[in-house]
Every structure is written in C-alpha cells, then in structure tokens.
Amino acid sequence: MQERKHPSSSRTRLKLEVFDCPRRFLVWSESRPDECHLVDLDENEGRGECSCEDWNFNQGDYYLWQKPYECKHIKTCRLYESQEDI
Numbered sequence: 192m193q194e195r196k197h198p199s200s201s202r203t204r205l206k207l208e209v210f211d212c213p214r215r216f217l218v219w220s221e222s223r224p225d226e227c228h229l230v231d232l233d234e235n236e237g238r239g240e241c242s243c244e245d246w247n248f249n250q251g252d253y254y255l256w257q258k259p260y261e262c263k264h265i266k267t268c269r270l271y272e273s274q275e276d277i
C-alpha cells in the first residue's frame with residue numbers, strides 16, 4: 192500500500208519542532224537522525240541562521256550573490272511557516 196503525498200509536501204520535509212520562541216526551530220538531520228540543528232529565522236535581518244555545517248560553510252556567499260543562502264533546514268522552516276499562515 193502506497194502513501195499518497197500532498198504535492199507541497201514532496202519537497203524538503205524534515206522533522207522539526209518549535210524551540211523557545213515561534214521563529215526558532217529545531218530541525219533534525221536527515222543523514223544523522225540523532226542530530227538536530229537550531230534554526231533562527233529572525234537572525235541576520237530576517238535572512239535566517241542555522242547551526243549546521245552546510246549553512247556555515249555557504250552563508251558567506253551571500254556577499255557574492257546578494258541573496259541569502261538557505262540550507263535544507265531553513266527551507267523546511269520557511270515551508271512550515273508558509274503553511275501555518277494559510
């Protein structure tokens with residue numbers, strides 16, 4: 192039996208939990224299930240911040256590309272927020 196998926200949920204879908212305030216989240220790692228990252232969407236003037244290596248490695252490119260880098264954890268949180276607003 193196959194699970195039917197909503198089209199919007201077929202993108203990045205990681206396990207997440209609201210942390211100590213509504214725009215701070217804990218997002219669990221896909222590759223390492225016992226590991227989670229702290230995402231703060233209000234950091235960096237709203238560009239967001241994540242504690243993962245991926246984000247820390249790539250976020251410097253903001254100054255090159257003039258757009259914020261969003262790792263899969265930040266994307267997951269933004270997706271979660273956009274669904275909450277509906």
Ligand SMILES: [Zn+2]
Nearest residue numbers: 241243262264
């Ligand atoms: Zn991340």
